[in-house]
Amino acid sequence: MDKKSLSVLVIEDDHEDFILLRTYLARAHRSHFDLHHVASFAEAVKTLVEQEFDAILADYFLDGHTAMDLFKHAKLIGLETPIIVLTGGDASELDDVLMQLGASDFIPKDELTTALLERSVRHSIERKKAEQQISMLIKRDPLTGLGNRLIFEEHAELAIARARRNKTRLAVAFLDLDRFKNVNDTLGHHVGDMLLTLVGKRIQESIRASDFVARIGGDEFTLLLDNVQDVSSLNRIANKVLAEVSRYAVLDCKHLEVSASMGIALYPDQGETVSELMRKADMALYECKKLESNQHHMVFSDSLQARLHKETRVENGLQRALANNEFELQYQPIVSLDSHQIHGVEALIRWRLPDGNLLMPGEFIDEANRVGLIGALGEWVLETACQQLRCWLDEGFVISMSVNISPRHLRQAGFEEMVQKMVKTYRLPAGSLMLELTEEVFVDSGLTSLYVLNEIRKVGVGIAIDDFGTGYSSMRYLKTLPIDRIKIDRCFVSGSGSEDLSDPMITQAIVFLAEGLGFDLVAEGVETEQQSLALASQGCHKGQGYLFAKAQPSDVVTRLLRDQPLMAREP
Numbered sequence: 001m002d003k004k005s006l007s008v009l010v011i012e013d014d015h016e017d018f019i020l021l022r023t024y025l026a027r028a029h030r031s032h033f034d035l036h037h038v039a040s041f042a043e044a045v046k047t048l049v050e051q052e053f054d055a056i057l058a059d060y061f062l063d064g065h066t067a068m069d070l071f072k073h074a075k076l077i078g079l080e081t082p083i084i085v086l087t088g089g090d091a092s093e094l095d096d097v098l099m100q101l102g103a104s105d106f107i108p109k110d111e112l113t114t115a116l117l118e119r120s121v122r123h124s125i126e127r128k129k130a131e132q133q134i135s136m137l138i139k140r141d142p143l144t145g146l147g148n149r150l151i152f153e154e155h156a157e158l159a160i161a162r163a164r165r166n167k168t169r170l171a172v173a174f175l176d177l178d179r180f181k182n183v184n185d186t187l188g189h190h191v192g193d194m195l196l197t198l199v200g201k202r203i204q205e206s207i208r209a210s211d212f213v214a215r216i217g218g219d220e221f222t223l224l225l226d227n228v229q230d231v232s233s234l235n236r237i238a239n240k241v242l243a244e245v246s247r248y249a250v251l252d253c254k255h256l257e258v259s260a261s262m263g264i265a266l267y268p269d270q271g272e273t274v275s276e277l278m279r280k281a282d283m284a285l286y287e288c289k290k291l292e293s294n295q296h297h298m299v300f301s302d303s304l305q306a307r308l309h310k311e312t313r314v315e316n317g318l319q320r321a322l323a324n325n326e327f328e329l330q331y332q333p334i335v336s337l338d339s340h341q342i343h344g345v346e347a348l349i350r351w352r353l354p355d356g357n358l359l360m361p362g363e364f365i366d367e368a369n370r371v372g373l374i375g376a377l378g379e380w381v382l383e384t385a386c387q388q389l390r391c392w393l394d395e396g397f398v399i400s401m402s403v404n405i406s407p408r409h410l411r412q413a414g415f416e417e418m419v420q421k422m423v424k425t426y427r428l429p430a431g432s433l434m435l436e437l438t439e440e441v442f443v444d445s446g447l448t449s450l451y452v453l454n455e456i457r458k459v460g461v462g463i464a465i466d467d468f469g470t471g472y473s474s475m476r477y478l479k480t481l482p483i484d485r486i487k488i489d490r491c492f493v494s495g496s497g498s499e500d501l502s503d504p505m506i507t508q509a510i511v512f513l514a515e516g517l518g519f520d521l522v523a524e525g526v527e528t529e530q531q532s533l534a535l536a537s538q539g540c541h542k543g544q545g546y547l548f549a550k551a552q553p554s555d556v557v558t559r560l561l562r563d564q565p566l567m568a569r570e571p
Helices: 015-026 041-050 067-076 094-101 114-138 149-166 180-187 189-206 231-245 274-290 302-323 365-370 374-394 407-411 415-425 439-444 447-457 504-517 529-538 554-562
Strands: 004-011 031-038 055-059 083-087 105-108 170-177 212-217 220-225 249-251 254-256 260-267 297-299 327-336 342-352 400-404 433-438 462-468 485-488 520-523
Touching: 004 015, 004 041, 004 114, 015 031, 015 114, 031 041, 031 114, 041 067, 055 067, 055 114, 067 083, 067 094, 083 114, 105 114, 149 170, 149 212, 149 220, 149 274, 170 180, 170 189, 170 231, 170 274, 180 189, 180 254, 189 212, 189 220, 189 231, 189 249, 189 254, 220 231, 231 260, 231 297, 260 274, 274 297, 274 302, 302 374, 327 374, 327 554, 342 374, 342 554, 365 374, 374 400, 374 407, 374 415, 374 554, 400 462, 407 415, 407 447, 415 433, 415 447, 439 462, 447 462, 462 520, 485 504, 504 520, 504 529
Parallel strands: 004 031, 004 055, 055 083, 083 105, 260 297, 342 400, 400 433, 433 462, 462 485, 485 520
Antiparallel strands: 170 220, 170 260, 212 220, 249 254, 327 342
């Protein structure tokens, strides 16, 4: 029987112990072990940078260092090779600690046998491969098969570290398709999906093997362009990619003219971190798309740097606002279209400036999202809303609270634990808290986002699709995603500006859809009595809008609740 050949690095400062290990492994029945021996921590560090191995066998004590130092170094350089730790004394208390640090196995030397060593090495390698396969599935875009934002950022971090060591340059580029929404709207989402897959393939075929491409959402792709010499060579690469992407396509028997725009940031000229480069590439892309010219790509410039300084001032203002409690919530009632009884409220954030002026979300949310403050802001909104909900519940009102959540919240580590903690802390009954997300979140959600949503629903928190009918959603997603409520977008209700429904056929279709799938339904933007009556006659029984009330401070909503009939109060 042919033996499987495995390369193993042995880190052992006792030569006799190394000879013993070599003897054990030489007797293995199923594997041939190609051993590389180093006798010090310094040698191990150098070898791990220069060579690759299938597995590592390491003595716990290493000439003044320990295996814990080895794991810290492995994490620093991004090493994923399984590490098996060996120790001479009775150190059973180290077992759990080492496993938490990432050890694949922990074996006392006095228990060593050929069979145990071979099995430990083989199982560690197979387990690591399985973990990597699962990790890759989580880090893949399910539509195109490309990497997603998570794996792109990991690749970029490693590339920057390599460029820093070698004193070379690299670039991060954002690319998105021009007029992609028109493809979805006129030809259907299935053609849009086919186009995204084709574009991903074209980008891959036009870049070098050392480069990397990912799809991070919608029609937006990110490129990591390694070892770039100068701006001129960068322009040549960008033109090559855009020329390949912009070839016309035939999809589903339809001829499509394809074009794209690209924004680029260069390391180290315009940034030394992944987040900084991605932010500046995104700004360059946005500026490129604004230009009414034939320019299809733009490298981050001095003028954009000046704008960035201005945005930084806004960012500092947002930081100050969070620290000084300058934000406040107002609440818009969600009512019964028949009785105008308040069933719930939607929490809406406002920014009260030091001069007393009140800013609406549209004036600062995009910037909070851009500068990475949306997570902290969202946590503040959620906790403040839960506090207010608890106050209303304690007063005996039967009411629910809806809170808007951004896509970034779902990618935030520990978000589901935070929501679960809020529910427990404020003793919120099942169904009293609803998180609202836009359609794009559901379409672009990977396994991680779906896991988060399902974990949240386990504690009785509902999930709503906000602005339904205006995004990229496909009907097939509705049957499989964790959804409790659909909110009809205001453009179908009062978007035309007339007193009647703007799109009664669409609202009726959404009502039928919600009834068939068992979803709760709320119409947004109800502004006239005619719209309210028409929606009710179609089978939509809840709505919100200026006909009933604008967003109000909590004390005003409390008075509205107290003025309602006793049926809205708990007995």
